[in-house]
Amino acid sequence: MKTGFSEPGLVFIPSPMKNISYILLFLSSFLFLSCIQAELPNAEADILSCSVDPDILRKDPIIQNDRIQILVKSSTDLTQQAPVFTLTPGAAIFPASGTVLNFTKPQTYTVTSEDHQSQKKYEVSYVISTIGSKFSFEQVRLENGKFDVFFETDQNNRNIMDWASGNLGFALTGASSTPEGYPTARWAEGKVGQAAKLTTQSTGSLGAIMGKPMAAGNLFMGEFDLSASISDPLKSLHLGVPVDLVPKGVKGFFKYKAGPVYKQGGVVQPNKKDTWDIYGVFFETDSNLKYLDGTNKFTHPNIVSIAKVTPAQRIETSEWTSFYIPFDIVNNKTIDPQKLKDGKYNLTLVFTSSIDGDTFAGAEGSTLLIDEIEITH
Known part of the structure; x- marks a missing residue:
């Protein structure tokens, strides 16, 4: 009787039908896991971009690991500034993006990931x-x-x-x-x-x-x-x-x-x-x-x-x-x-x-x- 095995000492060779079954099972598992992954809340908590009035800027905002520097002209009123941030999908920021704050001293923002498991603090400063x-x-x-x-x-x-x-x-x-x-x-x-x-x-x-x-x-x-x-x-x-x-x-x-x-x-x-x-x-x-x-x-x-x-x-x-x-x-x-x-x-x-x-x-x-x-x- 023929089996999926070769003679002793030789290599196991699956039948063509078994190969197809394994491939279909793998693809089904991959698609299933991908769907689950797509539905999971985002675990990242990053600021991706920062926008301010371009008329006051001397250079585009510099975003580093945990700090943002906004280089502005000397005539800028630092007491009334409201930077706007783009975050990783689903993340939230406090204080809220666009909030008017006094930047005569650096302000700290906290970004919370969509899954609420990660937080990251950024020091944001306006530099004259x-x-x-x-x-x-x-x-x-x-x-x-x-x-x-x-x-x-x-x-x-x-x-x-x-x-x-x-x-x-x-x-x-x-x-x-x-x-x-x-x-x-x-x-x-x-x-x-x-x-x-x-x-x-x-x-x-x-x-x-x-x-x-x-x-x-x-x-x-x-x-x-x-x-x-x-x-x-x-x-x-x-x-x-x-x-x-x-x-x-x-x-x-x-x-x-x-x-x-x-x-x-x-x-x-x-x-x-x-x-x-x-x-x-x-x-x-x-x-x-x-x-x-x-x-x-x-x-x-x-x-x-x-x-x-x-x-x-x-x-x-x-x-x-x-x-x-x-x-x-x-x-x-x-x-x-x-x-x-x-x-x-x-x-x-x-x-x-x-x-x-x-x-x-x-x-x-x-x-x-x-x-x-x-x-x-």
Whole structure:
């Protein structure tokens, strides 16, 4: 009598009718579970977008993990503001979206998920003050218990800018369990007080699988787009913050040590040596350009001036060494004083431990220390 089994020692081979039955059973179970899942209340509690009167804005609202910064013109009445929020489906927010509140101090909003099992608090602040011209990297916080974030405050000790880095993307690799192992971290022995330490790090097995075997340490004025860092890394850098100054140059102090083995795409390049980079870009924003990214940072027609370190300045040194780079005007551009007052000009400063890090090339262990950075203007 024939059965669904082969002779001893051979492989079990189901009959065609049994195969069809198994497939139908699997599809039925999948559809049933999908219907149940679709009916479950949403468990997420996030603010997806924030809208305010566009006439008062100097920059689109910045939404981070648990805080929102709304950069506005100096003439804005902070006592009567009513931001409107878009939430994850089914979520609720308190105070309600559109409620008029006094934002002379930050306000806290609580978002509750549709299933009522999750809550998330956001600190929402309106920022009138613009960034200063001196940066000492003394203020840093631990984000999500994982990595360091440097930030700047105004005279009232309110946060007015977070320095961006690729640490958020590096966190996805699981390559480090301590803040010190991230590409961007604090360093206790600065030129004065504390400094910023940028180190090119291996992204581990997960990074290698994704074709991104290393991450350069970086620090920049702007925002890091996590989703773009996976699909299009050059567009993950949203470069620029509003300023009310016209930069003439950048100066500061650095130390640098290149890692021992330069790699491109994970392949050793025996004749190449890693080096660091610092640059600044001053540009005008408009309805079509809100920020620069890695694809147009030196080429966009809205750029007013650019500052770059020269190859001769990119030395290795174990001593704190001063540098100065001037901003050179592009195509005889001029400044519109009213646009400057309205926050229509943006500035970015970018520091990295591997000059080719945006293509995942460099040497693991390359380390750039920076401190006491100043914009002359």
